[in-house]
Amino acid sequence: MTVVEHGSSLDALTAIDGDADSLPTWRRARREQGLAALAEAGLPQRRDEPWHYFPTAKLTDLLDGAVAPRSAGALDPGQVDIMAGDLGCSRLVFVNGFHDVGASRLSPSDGVTVSALSAVADSDSADHTGPPSPSTASGRTDGTVALNAAAAVDGAMISVSAEATEATIHVVHVAVPDADKTYGIFPHTLISLAPGATATVVESFIGFRGPALVDSVTTIDLAEGSRLAYHRLQSEGRSTVHLGRVDAVIGAGADLTTTSVSLGAELSRTAFDVTLAGDESSVTLDGLYLPRSGQHLDHTLTVQHSANRTTSEQRFKGVVDDDGRGSFTGHVIVDPDTAGTTAHQSNHNILLSSRAEADTRPWLEILADDVRCTHGATVGRLDDEAVFYLRSRGIPEATAREMLIEGFAGEIIDGIDLEPLRDHLRSRITSSRKPTATTRG
Amino acid sequence: MLHIDSLTASIDGNQILKGLDLHIGPGEVHAVMGPNGAGKSTLSAVLTGRDDYEITGTVTYKGEDLLSLSPEDRAAAGVFLAFQYPTEIPGVGNMYFLRTAVNAIREARSEPTMDAREFLTAAREQLAALEMDQALLSRAVNTGFSGGEKKRNEILQMALLEPSFAILDETDSGLDIDALRVVAAGIERLRSPERSMLIITHYPRLLEHVRPDHVHVLQDGRITRTGGPELAHELEQDGYGTLEGAISS
Numbered sequence: 007m008t009v010v011e012h013g014s015s016l017d018a019l020t021a022i023d024g025d026a027d028s029l030p031t032w033r034r035a036r037r038e039q040g041l042a043a044l045a046e047a048g049l050p051q052r053r054d055e056p057w058h059y060f061p062t063a064k065l066t067d068l069l070d071g072a073v074a075p076r077s078a079g080a081l082d083p084g085q086v087d088i089m090a091g092d093l094g095c096s097r098l099v100f101v102n103g104f105h106d107v108g109a110s111r112l113s114p115s116d117g118v119t120v121s122a123l124s125a126v127a128d129s130d131s132a133d134h135t136g137p138p139s140p141s142t143a144s145g146r147t148d149g150t151v152a153l154n155a156a157a158a159v160d161g162a163m164i165s166v167s168a169e170a171t172e173a174t175i176h177v178v179h180v181a182v183p184d185a186d187k188t189y190g191i192f193p194h195t196l197i198s199l200a201p202g203a204t205a206t207v208v209e210s211f212i213g214f215r216g217p218a219l220v221d222s223v224t225t226i227d228l229a230e231g232s233r234l235a236y237h238r239l240q241s242e243g244r245s246t247v248h249l250g251r252v253d254a255v256i257g258a259g260a261d262l263t264t265t266s267v268s269l270g271a272e273l274s275r276t277a278f279d280v281t282l283a284g285d286e287s288s289v290t291l292d293g294l295y296l297p298r299s300g301q302h303l304d305h306t307l308t309v310q311h312s313a314n315r316t317t318s319e320q321r322f323k324g325v326v327d328d329d330g331r332g333s334f335t336g337h338v339i340v341d342p343d344t345a346g347t348t349a350h351q352s353n354h355n356i357l358l359s360s361r362a363e364a365d366t367r368p369w370l371e372i373l374a375d376d377v378r379c380t381h382g383a384t385v386g387r388l389d390d391e392a393v394f395y396l397r398s399r400g401i402p403e404a405t406a407r408e409m410l411i412e413g414f415a416g417e418i419i420d421g422i423d424l425e426p427l428r429d430h431l432r433s434r435i436t437s438s439r440k441p442t443a444t445t446r447g
Numbered sequence: 448m449l450h451i452d453s454l455t456a457s458i459d460g461n462q463i464l465k466g467l468d469l470h471i472g473p474g475e476v477h478a479v480m481g482p483n484g485a486g487k488s489t490l491s492a493v494l495t496g497r498d499d500y501e502i503t504g505t506v507t508y509k510g511e512d513l514l515s516l517s518p519e520d521r522a523a524a525g526v527f528l529a530f531q532y533p534t535e536i537p538g539v540g541n542m543y544f545l546r547t548a549v550n551a552i553r554e555a556r557s558e559p560t561m562d563a564r565e566f567l568t569a570a571r572e573q574l575a576a577l578e579m580d581q582a583l584l585s586r587a588v589n590t591g592f593s594g595g596e597k598k599r600n601e602i603l604q605m606a607l608l609e610p611s612f613a614i615l616d617e618t619d620s621g622l623d624i625d626a627l628r629v630v631a632a633g634i635e636r637l638r639s640p641e642r643s644m645l646i647i648t649h650y651p652r653l654l655e656h657v658r659p660d661h662v663h664v665l666q667d668g669r670i671t672r673t674g675g676p677e678l679a680h681e682l683e684q685d686g687y688g689t690l691e692g693a694i695s696s
Contacts, residue, residue, distance in 0.1 A: 389534075389536075391534045392536045394497060394518060394534075395530070395533070395534040395536065395588075396536075396544070397496075397517070397518040397519045397522070398495050398496070398519075398522055398528055399522055399548035399551075399552075399604065399608065400519050400523050400548050400551040400555065400608070401519060401547055401548055401551045402519050402551065403517070403519065405547070405551070406519075409539055409543075409544070409547065410536065410538075410539065412538075412539075413536060413538025414537075414538050415538075416538050417537065
């Protein structure tokens with residue numbers, strides 16, 4: 007068992023200073039469950055279907071030498087503005103998993119609770135967070151989720167009621183690596199919307215140069231008739247390994263709309279696991295990844311249709327340059343005895359170099375009859391006709407190619423209903439496409 | 448202005464243009480007519496710099512070797528092609544594209560670039576003249592445009608880029624009679640002593656609206672006959688077949 011072989015390093019990552027009894031209630035409970043789940047699940051293996059494209063051996067190696075950062079960092083808020091964008095809303099900042107009060111910016115708003123778990127009074131923390139379970143509603147958990155539960159030192163907590171009129175929240179996780187050792191960093195975010203509530207949450211994963219392992223878990227709970235827009239940007243430093251997991255349970259008539267943009271890290275896997283639990287619930291998962299030299303960026307999506315008249319849409323695009331690799335798995339499960347399911351999936355990739363690679367894998371488990379399901383995938387080059395058309399109008403070839411890449415990627419960005427975020431993402435994409443970007447981070 | 452001499456062009460070992468000569472002076476409008484497969488579209492492709500062809504012969508434009516220039520440098524030098532099948536470019540806004548093109552050419556000519564407001568004013572004026580919906584500016588380039596809207600969008604680009612030599616490749620194809628009238632009027636407005644045009648067409652109907660100075664017949668990769676506007680009418684009555692017979696006899 008992997009857990010046994012690497013027990014010592016996992017012990018180091020999940021160790022705590024002092025007595026476990028001194029931990030706040032939420033953390034003690036979550037840690038115990040995490041440790042138990044980790045012992046049971048072990049770390050992911052290549053043979054695990056959801057980890058098909060991911061070099062799990064690298065993860066095992068990396069964990070072997072990883073240590074837990076022991077103290078909170080403090081960042082200049084202006085620096086966070088530059089790296090994560092200033093979205094002009096409440097912002098919670100975590101540095102290496104610890105709450106950075108100085109860089110955070112909370113403006114009170116009726117019906118909206120935004121807090122670091124560490125800032126919630128112990129007596130209230132269990133009420134606010136609900137059962138702090140590391141396993142998901144779907145049961146599709148794995149060792150990285152369990153490890154996050156066992157090792158996370160803090161978390162962001164967002165709850166929104168129907169009375170809220172303005173609920174836009176930005177959660178920023180900054181990795182500040184150490185030059186000599188590999189930090190294991192465990193961001194954790196809980197989002198819950200009460201019946202009829204509406205909110206927008208942006209989660210940014212950014213970081214500085216240096217080796218680090220970021221293993222994050224975001225849990226989304228949408229009650230009946232609520233609507234959440236959730237946008238996630240991963241633009242960490244280039245020597246970081248990023249594991250992101252977003253678990254969502256969608257109640258009746260509720261809607262989740264998400265965008266996942268993956269730009270940074272050397273090796274990154276972002277997994278969405280969505281359960282459409284209530285009748286007429288819906289989810290839209292949009293995403294974009296732009297791997298280039300030495301990067302492997304993976305998205306693995308799972309949507310389970312467990313109720314009647316549910317709708318899911320997956321729209322992911324990849325732009326792969328140099329010897330980068332982009333991977334997409336779109337898993338759709340339609341439970342037996344459900345009716346009126348609609349599920350669409352598309353994954354389109356552009357390879358900009360002969361060494362670029364794209365994997366695309368639709369994975370459909372349809373166990374009901376009344377289903378409308380489509381999927382389409384393409385892997386191609388930039389359209390030569392379009393390049394010629396632009397050049398024939400006087401636009402230099404390099405500019406023409408960038409315009410087409412921006413246009414292709416822009417169709418995903420344009421779907422985001424938050425202008426400062428669109429602007430920030432566009433500028434991040436543009437700067438990530440500049441040749442100098444490969445030497446950064 | 449433009450001197451084409453002994454031009455040949457081959458693709459995949461097939462010679463399409465077989466020694467074509469054509470001289471176009473400043474301000475002149477020439478029409479090249481011919482049956483399908485005569486090499487009409489190859490001529491426009493070679494003049495605008497598609498790199499799929501093996502070429503011999505010379506093309507001199509304003510004293511410069513046109514064939515040595517990249518497509519964007521040809522555009523900066525004033526060459527424009529109205530495409531027979533304008534390319535759809537999803538995700539790239541029409542206005543952004545047009546302004547980038549106008550400013551790229553202005554920059555290449557060391558002329559001042561246009562800011563967004565200035566450009567919008569110029570674009571709106573041309574849109575109105577071409578009876579185009581203003582909304583087409585905010586859509587993606589040619590994406591979801593009707594056939595007629597695509598052709599008008601080509602003429603719009605021609606008006607904004609102000610070329611000194613414009614090639615109109617089958618611009619009349621796929622247009623209904625009202626659209627043809629609007630497009631032809633757009634072309635006529637752009638006629639000037641400084642601007643030459645080469646109208647490539649299968650049918651003479653565009654030439655009823657845009658009267659050419661010279662008409663050439665292109666057959667099997669060569670110019671086989673040259674005349675005045677009356678040649679277009681003759682072709683309409685007798686077709687290319689008769690003409691071919693007349694030449695070979």
